[in-house]
Amino acid sequence: MATLNNKKIVRSWYMYDWANSVYSLVITSAIFPVYYKAVAQQNNSDVVSFFGFNIQNSSLYSYALSFSFLLVAVMLPLLSGIADYTGRKKMFMKFFVWLGGLACIGLFFFDSVAKLEWGILCCILASIGYSGSLVFYDAFLPEIVTEDRYDATSANGYSMGYYGSVILLVACLVIIMNFEFFGFVSEGYATRFSFILVGLWWIGFAFIPFYYLPETIRVQRESVTKIWNRGYREIANVWESLAQLPDLKKYLWAFFFFNSGVQTIMYLAALFGTDVLHLASEKLILTVLLIQIVASLGAWLFARISKARGNRFALSTMIFIWIAVCFAAYVVSTEYEFYALATVVGMIMGGIQSLSRSTYSKLLPENTIDTTSYFSFYDVTYNLSIVVGTFSFGLINQLTGNMRYSAIGMAIYFVVGIAILFQVKSADIRKPAKVN
Numbered sequence: 047m048a049t050l051n052n053k054k055i056v057r058s059w060y061m062y063d064w065a066n067s068v069y070s071l072v073i074t075s076a077i078f079p080v081y082y083k084a085v086a087q088q089n090n091s092d093v094v095s096f097f098g099f100n101i102q103n104s105s106l107y108s109y110a111l112s113f114s115f116l117l118v119a120v121m122l123p124l125l126s127g128i129a130d131y132t133g134r135k136k137m138f139m140k141f142f143v144w145l146g147g148l149a150c151i152g153l154f155f156f157d158s159v160a161k162l163e164w165g166i167l168c169c170i171l172a173s174i175g176y177s178g179s180l181v182f183y184d185a186f187l188p189e190i191v192t193e194d195r196y197d198a199t200s201a202n203g204y205s206m207g208y209y210g211s212v213i214l215l216v217a218c219l220v221i222i223m224n225f226e227f228f229g230f231v232s233e234g235y236a237t238r239f240s241f242i243l244v245g246l247w248w249i250g251f252a253f254i255p256f257y258y259l260p261e262t263i264r265v266q267r268e269s270v271t272k273i274w275n276r277g278y279r280e281i282a283n284v285w286e287s288l289a290q291l292p293d294l295k296k297y298l299w300a301f302f303f304f305n306s307g308v309q310t311i312m313y314l315a316a317l318f319g320t321d322v323l324h325l326a327s328e329k330l331i332l333t334v335l336l337i338q339i340v341a342s343l344g345a346w347l348f349a350r351i352s353k354a355r356g357n358r359f360a361l362s363t364m365i366f367i368w369i370a371v372c373f374a375a376y377v378v379s380t381e382y383e384f385y386a387l388a389t390v391v392g393m394i395m396g397g398i399q400s401l402s403r404s405t406y407s408k409l410l411p412e413n414t415i416d417t418t419s420y421f422s423f424y425d426v427t428y429n430l431s432i433v434v435g436t437f438s439f440g441l442i443n444q445l446t447g448n449m450r451y452s453a454i455g456m457a458i459y460f461v462v463g464i465a466i467l468f469q470v471k472s473a474d475i476r477k478p479a480k481v482n
Contacts, residue, residue: 050192050366056257058259060202062179062203064251066207067206074313075315078169079314080331081238085234087159088159096163097163106439114174115173118169118429121178122425123426133261134261136256144175146178146245147248150167151245153172178191185422200401201396201401204341206340213252215334217243265373266458294409300429300463300470301427302430303462304365305402306432307432307435307459307463309430309431310435311391311470315337320432322450330332340396341396344395365398368460376454409470435459439456
């Protein structure tokens with residue numbers, strides 16, 4: 047195992063957040079959702095034909111995300127178990143990076159509703175690439191730093207992601223708003239060019255952690271079939287170990303529920319602004335940019351709070367605020383109220399993502415070698431929670447025709463999540479460790 051707290055290795059780990067966060071911002075949150083709503087229309091109607099089925103375009107987008115995260119949840123336990131047994135974390139991480147980056151580039155060819163199936167396919171593949179790479183990336187955290195640096199390192203990683211994604215988003219906006227100056231024939235063409243930039247940025251900067259992150263490739267004397275079977279056994283062993291780790295098991299359940307709300311709101315906020323408040327595309331994109339900038343501050347702020355009062359206190363505070371956000375979304379009616387709500391979301395978005403990851407790291411049993419297998423459970427929980435959240439959001443919207451009711455539905459997930467979180471008794475997250 048590499049020397050812990052090596053600055054060069056830790057900085058290279060940060061750079062994958064820098065690399066992949068452009069997908070999360072440009073594709074899932076800012077530019078693509080707005081572009082998708084503009085393109086995915088038939089006869090000025092939001093109802094589109096998808097493989098012969100008529101469906102509301104915003105619900106289709108929500109269902110596509112649900113499907114992608116479901117596929118990842120099914121695949122990752124096996125892949126991560128094999129990666130831990132063979133020691134090839136980076137090999138699997140590289141595969142998903144290339145899959146996601148090339149899928150983003152493929153979105154360039156989604157230029158009309160006639161190519162809706164292609165656009166949705168690329169969305170699904172990009173989402174799989176993004177989520178699939180994270181389980182191997184997250185698993186490096188306890189292998190490169192000591193436990194006392196989990197919170198700060200996780201927060202710094204997210205902050206790097208926010209900075210990098212904001213830089214590319216601003217560059218894309220400059221190109222789109224001045225498309226003639228840059229030689230593009232239309233705003234739509236310039237917008238699709240931004241998807242190419244996302245793919246190139248993601249793949250290009252990922253080479254930094256690929257070069258520096260340590261990997262111990264274990265020489266196996268077993269057949270390929272036995273190695274695949276070993277992957278299943280490793281995952282089964284982790285699941286059985288949860289019976290002796292009640293706090294870890296409860297935390298996973300709490301995380302499942304509150305993350306359902308967090309990720310769904312993040313992925314579908316732009317569609318909410320379009321469908322409910324009918325905000326112009328440039329205002330929506332600038333709102334997402336505001337969220338990203340504030341999120342960096344939020345990640346730093348709640349890392350400080352967790353250091354002073356413990357992880358559970360910090361997480362609980364943010365979940366209570368998320369509940370308030372859901373009810374505020376139900377009544378928000380003006381542009382400036384939406385901006386104020388977006389600012390609050392940004393503050394708690396950065397904090398809850400970084401602390402969720404580091405809290406889980408603290409609850410892992412000591413001297414754990416198969417960190418990827420444990421983190422696969424975390425990421426499977428992460429992906430399944432998004433499946434449930436995005437699917438229910440889309441279903442409520444389709445049944446009621448009003449996204450405000452979908453926002454209220456998200457509040458339920460937060461309430462259940464915080465109720466379970468209060469049952470986690472571990473001193474590691476209840477209060478900060480005493481310094482001798």
